[in-house]
Amino acid sequence: MTKYVYDFHEGNATMRALLGGKGSNLAEMTGLGLPVPSGFTISTQACMEYLANGEQLTEEMIQQIETYLARLEAETGKSFSKGDNLLLVSVRSGAAQSMPGMMDTILNLGLNDVNVERFATLTGNPQFAYDCYRRLLHMFGNVVYEINGSHFERFLTNYKETHQRENDQALTVDDLKVIVAAYKGIYKKIGQKEFPQDPKTQLFEAIRAVFSSWNNERAFVYRNLNDMSHQGGTAVNVQEMVFGNSGQNSGTGVAFTRNPSTGENKIFGEYLLNAQGEDVVAGIRTPLPVSTLSEVMPDVYAEFIRVANLLEDHYRDMQDIEFTIENGKLFMLQTRSGKRTAKAAFKIAVDLVNEGKATKDEALMQINPKSVDQLLHPTFNPVALKIADLITDIGLPASPGAATGNIYFDANAAKAAVQAGEKVILVRQETSPEDITGMSISEAVVTSRGGMTSHAAVVARGMGVCCVVGCEQINIDEDNRRVSYPGGQLEEGTIISVDGTNGAIYLGDVEKMPTEADESFQTIMAWARERSHLKVRMNAETVEDIKTGLAFEADGIGLVRTEHMFFKEERLREMRRFILSNRAQEQNRALSAILNYQIDDFVNIFSLTQDKPVVIRLLDPPLHEFMPHTKQEITHVAEQLGTTYAELQQRVIDLTEVNPMLGHRGVRLAVTYPNLYLMQAEAIIRAAVQVNTATFQVKPEIMIPLVGMKEELALLRQQIEKHIEELLKELGVTVEYTIGTMIELPRACLIADQLVDYADFFSFGTNDLTQMTFGFSRDDAGKYINQYISEAILPIDPFQTLDVEGVGELVKIATEKARQKQADFKLGVCGELGGDPNSIEFFHQIGLNYVSCSPYRIPIAQIAAAQSAIKYATM
């Protein structure tokens, strides 16, 4: 028999998955001997089975709930229907992870037309009893029958106005009786239902409603937005009511044990006297600072402070507490880890350690890695956002930040505007390498197509430029230089504000709040680096990016994308000359020219990275990416290279591929044009020789991309080694270089043990590996991937967070095969997932040596790496 129900004595804080956050903490507080009203929790497992069972409670669940209800009646000496002492309960949802979208609460359950009178007699306070009944009708109708709360509110407001009652407290018993009758009328008229008079029926309907709410749209969207699984379910907590609204000696409040905005170590909270539940949050009456309670009820305040400190000490973290005072007695209704700003999070974490209240590990675990972005990028003022004109809020948040500027539709227009002193936002359907300069000078980049790993997203993230991609609601007409969106049109030059942290775009200039990395941040990051097993490298090739990464103490470079270097004007010309030529001599002349540029590139990199390892990926993209495509460009390039339009056009056509992602690129290019990689290898070695000093030796790690067969790697390794050895002999020096490969094809994973024989290291290229494993083209997936996520066909976007079952399984297979062959074989990740906390946890678990990500994600990765080390050390 499955146990579906637990009373508060049976649970504890470790049972969060089964009992939800609220239930497990109520049980934990009960265990600590704190004043918690009695109750029981119906498990998340019951919820999932209820949902799988066509939204029906099973016989077994019903029986267990009945049993625990009887126990609750016995424990409290109260009863739903019999005897003198009336049992009223609250029913609240509580999932394992806090989830605002679904948090439905019903108070005062158990009241009905008869019980309300008994309750009036019992409390000697008919006004209080009818107020409770009125509240129950409102909440129950709203939560269980989905009657919009405004129907009740409107009637109440109206009534108070027409009867000149200043506030709720001013309502008389007779008023409340009229209101109760009217509310029941709303049930019939709007809900087409009667309010159930039987308390048990109320209870079971409330439980069903909470369980069903797991799948309501708000909850669903919330989980999607927060990368949460749809498989957890919510628990239901049934708890004896205590009444903060039973007079002036009662009240209710919420408090944080420290300031959640600044992190200051000072209790922070609010309360209302003679009020119940949601009144504090609802904002109808203005609550008082919790500190004033010390004057109103000094004993209660002292007890509250004692409990708050005890809870913070016990949980070793800042707590968010809900409490109620019933006739001068304090009751704890909830405690949980308090939400906080990133700034506060770092300060609290450091303070707790300094106060001896938490260990460094515990402090590190309190930091949400994703919140680090907030610290490093400005954010919009939330107050200003409330009144801002929204253009769209369903773009993909590709690169965090808050930016404002005038929109321009191409890189040249953007450049001109910047020269004229404007701040610009580059708006394009999608970006290509030719837009890079334009992107780098923009405040933000917005595209209507592409996903989180599209060109725009990857490049902007690398640059730290705010970016929103895949804004499908907006239509970008580049030809007519106009954007249309559901609410209107934007001409070139219009000012917009872009929130790269959540994917929203606003009209006009929205006020921003600066944020900065402070001492707490530095302390936490140092602890994180100390604690991690995984090293964190950067994906970078520009001086600016590398400096950023080094400032975050990156452990070297995990990916230099050499193709970016080929798009500069003069190299592009030589590269095109190389591609066009059929004669070895002419090809070699072009390569010699590029060689010199490449040496400079690598000298620039090595001079910064010094003795840190640097993985350099040899040329990867298909050749047609280097070719001109428009008629105008072809004409220009043909002139430049001294060839005919027809010949150049023919070569462009020859190079065109049906599926370039699966085309003639990576190592396949090198098999066809061996000199290409030899030139790059030579440049790397010559640069290393140039930069090496007596005090440090640079450590280039040469990486061959897109290998699928050991024969490819064997061939290229042999060619490159031979070329380098001859070169070093000629130069009479040595360089500590290694040669490895990128693992980005499913086949490479399956034969990883064979590849080990020819590689000094592997770096998993999770972008391409995800594309091949799913058969998704990241350039095209935008057409259906959002639908897949919103319909829960995909739990996550696999380009943002590792798909553990598919792509992860291949990474695991490769890791096991490689390490079986060579136990200490060096393994890293250089895809975009290298900066994603969930993915990092997986990479830690399977024992990779490092992850590599764009410079601005390094702190996130460092925190995630430390948390993984902590998590799996204690398991």
Place this chain on the structure above:
Amino acid sequence: MTKYVYDFHEGNATMRALLGGKGSNLAEMTGLGLPVPSGFTISTQACMEYLANGEQLTEEMIQQIETYLARLEAETGKSFSKGDNLLLVSVRSGAAQSMPGMMDTILNLGLNDVNVERFATLTGNPQFAYDCYRRLLHMFGNVVYEINGSHFERFLTNYKETHQRENDQALTVDDLKVIVAAYKGIYKKIGQKEFPQDPKTQLFEAIRAVFSSWNNERAFVYRNLNDMSHQGGTAVNVQEMVFGNSGQNSGTGVAFTRNPSTGENKIFGEYLLNAQGEDVVAGIRTPLPVSTLSEVMPDVYAEFIRVANLLEDHYRDMQDIEFTIENGKLFMLQTRSGKRTAKAAFKIAVDLVNEGKATKDEALMQINPKSVDQLLHPTFNPVALKIADLITDIGLPASPGAATGNIYFDANAAKAAVQAGEKVILVRQETSPEDITGMSISEAVVTSRGGMTSHAAVVARGMGVCCVVGCEQINIDEDNRRVSYPGGQLEEGTIISVDGTNGAIYLGDVEKMPTEADESFQTIMAWARERSHLKVRMNAETVEDIKTGLAFEADGIGLVRTEHMFFKEERLREMRRFILSNRAQEQNRALSAILNYQIDDFVNIFSLTQDKPVVIRLLDPPLHEFMPHTKQEITHVAEQLGTTYAELQQRVIDLTEVNPMLGHRGVRLAVTYPNLYLMQAEAIIRAAVQVNTATFQVKPEIMIPLVGMKEELALLRQQIEKHIEELLKELGVTVEYTIGTMIELPRACLIADQLVDYADFFSFGTNDLTQMTFGFSRDDAGKYINQYISEAILPIDPFQTLDVEGVGELVKIATEKARQKQADFKLGVCGELGGDPNSIEFFHQIGLNYVSCSPYRIPIAQIAAAQSAIKYATM
């Protein structure tokens, strides 16, 4: 210590991999007590280690060879250098599989300037001795020093002419001394080397040369053409010489134990008196039929017949025998399974069984599955081929056959020519669905692009139309209607002949030989079907293809590609209407129209297949494949559908994908447009209801393509089942249908256990799975895949033969996961590899239920399936 050398008493026929075919058979014959000259074999393993060792024999090898040479000297009582009795040996290569490209032979090794005189004295025949020396110099120079044989031949011919010697026998001792001296001069002049006088040096150089020849170009190309591994290596056989040229009581010959052309059970062979080794094959003197030996040397003939019969009985197969008669004594120099025509192969196999000489299993194992093509398609007359003008011989043999016709460059021109009574060959850069009608009326199809699974290849193979693809040597200029190739140009209308069995194209009309399936063929095929575990289905959707498959007794259809049905004019219009519309009503109207066409399609299929299972793949290609692309087409279609050019063009652009292979297709389409699959499912069920009779019920197996996540399959299965159940309820009937999925994404393999919960069967789509696993686009891979194969980076074309290590590993993972979940889960293959013998062996091994291939490959697959069953039953 590794054993590298085995004498003929140590080996036997089972040691073929180690000793090569020749060595193991010499050992086997020695074991049988047959007259085999003594000798020893240096293993294939020695060869591979020699090659890996930079083409050096190891100390260990040298020592063992010395030991066995000493043993040979002891056994024969002869010596290389000492004593009266001179040892001369032959040195021959012999790989595990017969390999003409590499078969180098040196006879009479051991002779030198001194020994030749001793040999003259010993044999009392100086002319014979010097003739042997002359032959040694020729063969050694050719094989070891790579001196072109023509240098020796030219001198000899010249000498005979100027000295009026009619033939070799007429040469005097003095003539031969002059010739020997001249040959040594050729060594110096051409080879820049002296002929080594030391017999042991000769031996070791010869061994090295044979080992090295494993990697010569001829051998390499031969192995590539015959799908043979480059990893086997060759053995070297060192054997005491016997002399067929030691007088008129001596001779040498080759014979087959049955007729290799017709299969007739009558010994078939030729011999020459007083001749050595290659003379019979060389064609200088005309050999005599072996039957005439009965008159010349009746005893020897009787012994020969005894040995021949003994060998055929022992090996239970027709043998190809080499023998030498030395002074009236018969010696066996080689026996091996005889090569034969496909026609002969079937007859011999059936006869051997009928004669009680072989079991059915042994008979089945004698058939080369690939040779079946010869029986089913006409072939060119080999004599006519010798004088034909070759255009290219490196096209890919995509669909077998021999065809002649006038070339045309588009389907319309081809149709016009056919109507005018011409036979045509369609020549295009690549084909698309619009070419299908043109292809079906052509004798052959030739393309310059694409691989073995390109559109042209797949469609032609399905149609049984001869086809050669990927002819990179020819340049097809469709605009100017001209083909240029290295040897010239072809205008439209030129007659060419196309060999779809080997990928060659000839100018003009080359004579053909008809072939036909006879009674032996039918017998063998019946045995094969009986013996197989794997069922063999067909990939087919046209009436003609299905009839062909049924004639070959296919076990149903493994793949109906429904997209082919959508390209007929009137459906294409409705499909385009569907794609263009945004309104549900209009979309449904278009689908209703298509529904009726689809019902007819499936009625046609089911009427033929009756109660055989039929897998129908729901729509797979991306929507843009249905859209017009040229300006002219867009204008036309816009008119037809009553929309504007701009609107239609915009939709075409919206649908365009960067990587269509990884795009919005297969099940992804159905997630976006659920009604598409529901319409198809409904058509299938309605057709089944229409065709079902009292005596049979059709068995549709509905297949959902491109599934990568269980959620996709769960969603679609639920939708389709619901739709069908409602329909059946409405119709008041039942239909035995199942729903399964195609496994063609790496991810699908990795989560196969999850998919089992929602599928009744899997069918592996090996084409797409190969593309994703390798990251190869089959449309583009032509650019490098040939280079990969010719440089041995790829051992095989993975689109032609399963890549066991990568793609096969995924298939195996999926099979294991599926069967762990459900032991009898139904698994098939419907990619092109389903018709490839090597791949079929793998599919048998891992326990699939069926393979499916194009109708004309069914007999091949049936033979391969039977052979796999036999092979793994006896292991």
